[in-house]
Amino acid sequence: NAGVTQTPKFQVLKTGQSMTLQCAQDMNHNSMYWYRQDPGMGLRLIYYSASEGTTDKGEVPNGYNVSRLNKREFSLRLESAAPSQTSVYFCASTPRRTDSTEAFFGQGTRLTVV
Amino acid sequence: AQSVTQLDSHVSVSEGTPVLLRCNYSSSYSPSLFWYVQHPNKGLQLLLKYTSAATLVKGINGFEAEFKKSETSFHLTKPSAHMSDAAEYFCVVTLTGGGNKLTFGTGTQLKVEL
Numbered sequence: 001n002a003g004v005t006q007t008p009k010f011q012v013l014k015t016g017q018s019m020t021l022q023c024a025q026d027m028n029h030n031s032m033y034w035y036r037q038d039p040g041m042g043l044r045l046i047y048y049s050a051s052e053g054t055t056d057k058g059e060v061p062n063g064y065n066v067s068r069l070n071k072r073e074f075s076l077r078l079e080s081a082a083p084s085q086t087s088v089y090f091c092a093s094t095p096r097r098t099d100s101t102e103a104f105f106g107q108g109t110r111l112t113v114v
Numbered sequence: 115a116q117s118v119t120q121l122d123s124h125v126s127v128s129e130g131t132p133v134l135l136r137c138n139y140s141s142s143y144s145p146s147l148f149w150y151v152q153h154p155n156k157g158l159q160l161l162l163k164y165t166s167a168a169t170l171v172k173g174i175n176g177f178e179a180e181f182k183k184s185e186t187s188f189h190l191t192k193p194s195a196h197m198s199d200a201a202e203y204f205c206v207v208t209l210t211g212g213g214n215k216l217t218f219g220t221g222t223q224l225k226v227e228l
Contacts, residue, residue: 033216035218040123040220040221041220042218042219042221043158043204043216043218044218045215045216048215058215092216102148102160102163103160103216105157105158106157107157108157
C-alpha cells in the first residue's frame, strides 16, 4: 500500500519558470491538502480539496493553483516561480471531512527557486 | 479561529532522561489535537491524537500526551529519551465540526545527547 505519493522529490527552477507538483493517494480518501514547510514556521496550508470537484484556499494560496483531477490526484501548480516559493511541499490526505481523522502525508518535494 | 503554540523551538535532553515538549492551543470549539514527528529529510508520522475520549493519550514509541482543557494544553512526554527520538515534533489542532483543516505549530526540535 503506497499511501500518498508525491513527484518529484527534488526540483530546481529558475525564477519565472512554471511547474506542477503531482500527488496521488491510493487509500480512497476524500480530502487532500497541499502544505509548505519553511524553517521555524511549521506547515502552512496552501490549498485543500474537501472532496472531488472542490478546492479551497488555505493560509498561503498566492502564487499557486491546484487541480483535483479525480479522487486520487491533487496537483499543485506554480505558474511563475519566485525565490519566495523555495520550500518543502507536502501533500496530505484524510478519509473524509471529519475532525478526528489523522492526515497521511507524502514524503515531500524539496523545491529551490533560483 | 484556531491556533497552536509550541513553547520551545529547541529542547535538548540526555539519553535516558524524561522528555517534555510543550503545546498550548486556542480554539473556539472542541478541538482535536495531534502530535506528529518528522525525522530529518522524512515525511510526517502521527505519534498520537486526542479526539475527546480519554484525556491521557498513549502513542507510539512510548510517547504520551495529556489534554488539559483548563490549561488549554496538550504537552507531549516520554519517560526515557532514546537517541532515535531526535527529530522535529509538531503539535497540530483541528476544529470539531470544522473539517480537517489542520493548523500546525512551529515545531520543536528535540536533540538527544549521550
